[in-house]
Amino acid sequence: DYTARIVGGITLARPLKIVVDCGNGIAGASAPDILRAIGCEVSELFSEVDGNFPNHHPDPSKPENLRDVVAALQAGDAELGLAFDGDGDRLGIVTKEGHTIYPDRQMMLFAADVLKRAPGGTIIYDVKCSQRLAPAIVAAGGVPMMFKTGHSLIKAKMKEINSPLGGEMSGHIFFKERWYGFDDGTYAGCRLLEILSQSPDANVVLNALPSSFSTPELNVKCAEGQPQTLVAQLVNLAMAPSVGSAAHAEASMGALFAAPASVNTIDGLRVDWPDGFGLIRASNTTPVLVLRFEGHTQQALTRIQTDMMALLHQVLPGAVTDEAAH
Incomplete structure (x- = not known):
């Protein structure tokens, strides 16, 4: 049983x-x-x-x-x-x-453990997760894959590519290795305790996990159907510099951002800099924009949040964030 x-x-x-x-x-x-x-x-x-x-x-x-x-x-x-x-x-x-210890940091521990028995495995995580997670997966001998938020989407992707482990910032953790690929908080807790029991002090292990300065999940309330439209407009703005004229570029990203390290549009707009990231995406369930910001320092976090909000204000003047109510 x-x-x-x-x-x-x-x-x-x-x-x-x-x-x-x-x-x-x-x-x-x-x-x-x-x-x-x-x-x-x-x-x-x-x-x-x-x-x-x-x-x-x-x-x-x-x-x-x-x-x-x-x-x-x-x-x-x-x-x-x-x-x-x-x-x-x-x-x-x-x-x-x-x-x-938020789920993206839990995933660092889980990935290191799972990859001992599934070396080279692809570990899937959603766009809300810390920038610190991918390097931790690589260091443990795995292949990081950032994917769309949504536990059904993550589960399906895991099955498609035979991934041993997937996780979401919301707290859904999916073990395929030694388990059945579905999210179960009790089982995840047992796996975590198994890992921590191998050290004399669990808190030393937990506190040593790479950390950042980050906001909680933030929401911007919108009209029904509006989030998807706004995200499409944001993506267009963000991608403009690489295709548009110099003048067009100046009006969009160029005026706002130091050159970002990368722009990911798999689920909304995620912009990664060397010292943090910003995310604006449409919720899968309610008419809100979902925002999350992270910096390696408090200064980086403030800069990224300010820059991303300035971009959002180009398509939604007066947008105000509330802490997400789950």
Whole structure:
């Protein structure tokens, strides 16, 4: 059965003491027991399944939903915290110090582990992920592939190219290696704990992962159907310098940007510089633009966000960002 399949496939090198917040979601019915069965000492928060979510919204991608885990880590002697979303397919990780390890950094650990047994494998991740992820995949002997956001799209691409691992910034992680290629927060948590158990201090491993300065996911509300039109206009602006006249170029990217390292239009507009990236894409589900910015320094982040917003204002004057509400 499900529990036996997970427990039989995971080996911890040492027992780990953890806090687990199921957020009154479905993971509460099985995750704490499975984590105990693989050898963890588990301190549970909100394991009772309750669709009213009386304690906090079960979305570990939002820092405010991890406050209870952070408090429990500070109050007790657990090594790290895990948090699950409402339907149990996404995983949040919190260090002893209360720092969130977002899914793109989780993917660095997962890729290094998977590639030991699947050398040369292609690791797929979505356009929202950190610029730091691709070099980490290459360093581990893999081939990085950036793809469109959307878990059904990532899953289909993995199948098409026989990828051993895929992941999204939203927290969906897909293991094909040793598993079945679908996203399961409990299984991802077990795989993470297996990796961390091989080191005497899990937090040293987590804190050593390459990091950047980044915004949370930002949204710009639009009219129905408008995001796709705006993104097409942005892509045209961004591509203009390479094809248009000098005057045309000056009116678009040239006036705004130092030469970017690369422009990717697989899903919206992602512009990568040597010191960070900016993304503007259309949401797959709601009439909003989705924005994310990252810099290797705070200064780089500020510059990139300012430049990308200036570009957006050329096609949508007065655009204002709100932090994405999931």
